[in-house]
Amino acid sequence: MGQRTQAAAGCLVALAGLGAGLAVWAGRARGRVHRFEQGPDWRVFVVELPLCVVGGVGAGALAGALLHRLFRARRAAPPGP
Template identity: 60%
Template sequence: MGQRTQSATGCLAALAGLGLGLAVWMELADGRVRRFEASPDWRLIYLALPACLIGGIAVGTLGGLLLNRLLRPRRQGPPDPG
């Protein structure tokens, strides 16, 4: 793989992780952001949202790194001089 392909794969993996983190946060926050006759739960926005987004980006980045390691051709040793 070329450098551009590796860079694009890493960026796409990080974006996919960001989307995954946002989807997890949406599932956690289902109905808890604005409750009936209660104040909003600000911990969801100030603590859970950044944790889910950062965690999702980390998982996506590690997945992209693993994908690059698996798809990259293995280098062979230097040729014999003799």
């Protein structure tokens, strides 16, 4: 795999992690932003959104690094008989 392909794959994995983090946040934040007879809960935006986004990107980057190691180890292994 070429260097450009690896860079593009890394960016795509990070974007997939970002999307997963946003999806998790959206599922958890539903109904908690505006509660009945209360003002908005700003912790949902200030604390939980950045944590889910950073966690998603981190998980995506970790998954990409593990896949890269797995494929590199398979390529370096000697062929069987």
